[in-house]
Amino acid sequence: MDLPHQGYRATKPRARAAPPTADSVLFDDTSSAAPAMNSQGYYTPGYNMAGPSNNMQGGAGPDLFADPMANAAMMYGSSLANQGKDMVNKEISRFMSVNKLKYFFAVDTRYVLKKLMILMFPYTHQDWEVRYHRDTPLTPRQDVNAPDLYIPTMAFITYILLAGMALGIQKRFSPEVLGLCASTALVWVIIEVLVMLLSLYLLTVHSDLSTFDLIAYSGYKYVGMIFTVLCGLLFGSDGYYVALAWSSCALMFFIVRSLKMKILPSLSPDSMVTGSSAKPQFRLYITVATAVFQPIIIYWLTSHLVR
Amino acid sequence: MAFTLYSLIQAAILCVNAVAVLHEERFLSKIGWGVDQTVGGFGDEPGVKVQLMNLVRSVRTVMRVPLIAVNAVCIVLLLLFG
Numbered sequence: 001m002d003l004p005h006q007g008y009r010a011t012k013p014r015a016r017a018a019p020p021t022a023d024s025v026l027f028d029d030t031s032s033a034a035p036a037m038n039s040q041g042y043y044t045p046g047y048n049m050a051g052p053s054n055n056m057q058g059g060a061g062p063d064l065f066a067d068p069m070a071n072a073a074m075m076y077g078s079s080l081a082n083q084g085k086d087m088v089n090k091e092i093s094r095f096m097s098v099n100k101l102k103y104f105f106a107v108d109t110r111y112v113l114k115k116l117m118i119l120m121f122p123y124t125h126q127d128w129e130v131r132y133h134r135d136t137p138l139t140p141r142q143d144v145n146a147p148d149l150y151i152p153t154m155a156f157i158t159y160i161l162l163a164g165m166a167l168g169i170q171k172r173f174s175p176e177v178l179g180l181c182a183s184t185a186l187v188w189v190i191i192e193v194l195v196m197l198l199s200l201y202l203l204t205v206h207s208d209l210s211t212f213d214l215i216a217y218s219g220y221k222y223v224g225m226i227f228t229v230l231c232g233l234l235f236g237s238d239g240y241y242v243a244l245a246w247s248s249c250a251l252m253f254f255i256v257r258s259l260k261m262k263i264l265p266s267l268s269p270d271s272m273v274t275g276s277s278a279k280p281q282f283r284l285y286i287t288v289a290t291a292v293f294q295p296i297i298i299y300w301l302t303s304h305l306v307r
Numbered sequence: 308m309a310f311t312l313y314s315l316i317q318a319a320i321l322c323v324n325a326v327a328v329l330h331e332e333r334f335l336s337k338i339g340w341g342v343d344q345t346v347g348g349f350g351d352e353p354g355v356k357v358q359l360m361n362l363v364r365s366v367r368t369v370m371r372v373p374l375i376a377v378n379a380v381c382i383v384l385l386l387l388f389g
Contacts (some may be wrong), residue, residue, distance in 0.1 A: 180309050182333060183312050184309050184311075186309075186312070187311075187312065187315045201358065201362070203358075204358060247361045284354075
């Protein structure tokens with residue numbers, strides 16, 4: 001009844017690495033106590049079964065099977081799953097640092113709400129400085145200026161769904177269109193991030209903007225796009241243009257203020273005198289070009305949805 | 308302008324091919340972009356041109372062998388699937 005289910009769960013490698021206990025700043029776990037129960041890293045969502053039925057960790061549980069063959073098979077399977085999980089973790093951590101990625105998803109509701117408000121109305125926000133805690137930037141939970149990847153990801157998915165809905169309203173929907181829309185938007189994000197990386201490299205801007213930061217800042221435009229498409233659907237063509245103007249201005253202001261902190265003041269005071277005088281100009285050009293690119297791409301990706 | 312991921316990959320392959328075919332002594336030295344002309348600014352901030360030359364040289368060095376494989380795969384795929 002329950003036990004075969006648990007066995008199945010234990011061998012299914014939902015690999016979630018155990019949080020490093022040394023880094024208390026990141027993993028201030030505000031969720032419920034459920035993750036703390038499975039200390040060996042098995043992710044069993046919603047399994048709040050107390051008592052002996054929770055001993056699936058490490059294979060102590062399978063002794064409850066009557067058939068010794070099934071016992072042996074169960075232990076073998078769980079050890080295989082362990083090996084597979086370790087191998088997958090090792091391979092993934094060769095390409096991208098999972099800890100760095102976890103930093104971007106350490107958000108909570110209060111941060112998301114404040115950030116969305118800043119994205120739509122950035123004019124009253126005073127302090128744009130990203131705060132640090134002994135050389136590491138603070139997580140988005142503690143600092144509202146920190147970039148995160150949660151909002152861009154959710155906004156991207158919402159945008160795709162909205163695009164499908166808008167095309168359905170115009171009776172132009174088919175399932176391939178969703179995939180096409182998704183890959184088009186993704187390609188534009190990739191192009192923008194690559195151009196930004198290239199220009200930052202060519203102008204030797206030694207900022208601490210990593211690739212994920214750039215993906216985050218580039219993904220914030222999807223919030224503006226969603227707002228624009230919604231207004232276009234609700235209020236027609238006039239509403240679309242008004243919302244486009246509003247979200248373009250807000251997004252340009254947001255991008256300029258955020259990137260100015262990161263790109264421009266990274267000139268060290270002593271090299272400022274000896275460096276070429278064209279440098280600060282180019283950095284300003286990058287910031288302004290990024291900002292100007294946003295409304296163009298918003299218009300490009302949403303105008304066909306609202307006729 | 309509907310992109311697929313595959314068109315992005317094709318565009319990237321074409322761009323890297325274009326950078327890889329730039330010949331060192333026949334072309335780059337003639338226009339002043341050769342490797343012997345990078346030694347210039349001794350400040351801690353090399354200019355845009357030096358960075359670009361370094362980028363071209365490193366792309367050519369790194370991507371020469373993998374490009375053979377990638378181009379072969381791309382050609383086969385294009386022949387099979389159009």
